[in-house]
Amino acid sequence: MAFSDVPLSAVRRCLTPLISVGLMCLAVAGCSAPPPPAVTPDPYEGRNRSVHGFNKTLDQTIVRPSAFGYGGVAPGPLRSGIQNISLNLGLPSDIVNSLLQARPGAALENTVRLAVNTTIGIGGVFDPATAMGIEGEPTGYGETLHVWGMAEGNYVEIPLVGPSNDRDALGLVMDIFLDPLRFTLPTAEANASTAIQILAGLGRRYRYSDTIDSILYDSADSYAQLKLLYLQNRRFQLGQTVENDADFVDPYEDPYGQ
């Protein structure tokens, strides 16, 4: 539990101010987010639906064709190398957030993963850590805000990004501007890192194209379908249980319910 368990004195020194904030929150708020409401409010639905239309057009005209171009040109091992580098570049931020969430075990696992994949995995191109059972604990500021007690708020669909909620949208801004790599990488490397992230994103769009296409283009209401999928899966990731889950219907109680 003590932070002295984490053998990263240098990182710890840099992070001390941030960690104090986290501990303060732990002490004051008890750090438990309220249970999510049965139905996530969507007061911006009109605007969200316009953004959803924009995102679909963007996907159809630029993202999807680029992803298939990339998938057609780059062989599988190259794509998975790019994906591995992108995950590796996310680890410093994962470590910081694990600490902010007072999860030293996750911080340690992410640190060992970063060390193994950066060295043995040759700069993160390969992922020997997973083969060694060190799968890491991907996280971000959205989860940190959740651990600190912030509720998810309203549903939002963000241009270019896709489905989110108030809390995770704020977390995303923090992910971008408080990424430790942002303060350590020189400009050229930072640009390379951005390029890697874009390629990795295209790689995922290509790899999961069946699923993504079916949600976006086969659904009668892709906005509603994507919203349901995102909100339920996000709560699952955060280990949240819903009081009076509106999506839970016992079909035997009232077959025509809702």
Place this chain on the structure above:
Amino acid sequence: MANELSRRHVLGLGVAGCGAICLAPGLPRAAWALDVGQARGLIDDVVAEINRVISSGESEAAMLTQFEALFVRYADVPVIARSVLGPAGRQASPAQIAGFTTAFQGFISRRYGRRFREFIGGRIEVGDARAVKSYYEVITTAFLQGESPFEVRFHVSDKSGRLLFFNIIIEGVNMLASARTEIGAMLDRQGGNLDALIAELQST
């Protein structure tokens, strides 16, 4: 940590609860345990069948037919269909309900059966089962090629008179809710006309 803590609480409560139950005469404890075991057994069978289909190397069309047969055999399709139709089912005639159930069953098998392509070369393993509220939950793990394993939960009930599953939760995503959203949107698009919806489901 929080999870361990609450698990310990639950275990503590469980011990106390067992004390009370064991003293109460005539409670069918053995039957309860047997039902959890039976629910798990049902999903063992379903998973064995799915694994058999995805490793059979048959054509996609043949697999889709087999998935529909599995869905009809192991899932409570009439109850799923009525739940998915929601309040619109209240005004429907028995013939419309029957027509919708058949059309929905084919639609869902084609829509999701196609997605089982992603399962080729993979496998599903059955883990724990437990009683929840008024039904049983069987937790399985799907191992797909090149993917991190993910959790698939089956909700099983014997209220139809037979043990059948009525919902699947994939990484927190409730398929009954997802189907309800989809069918609701299709019905809206048809101006609430159930017969038009049935025709659309048959042709999709």
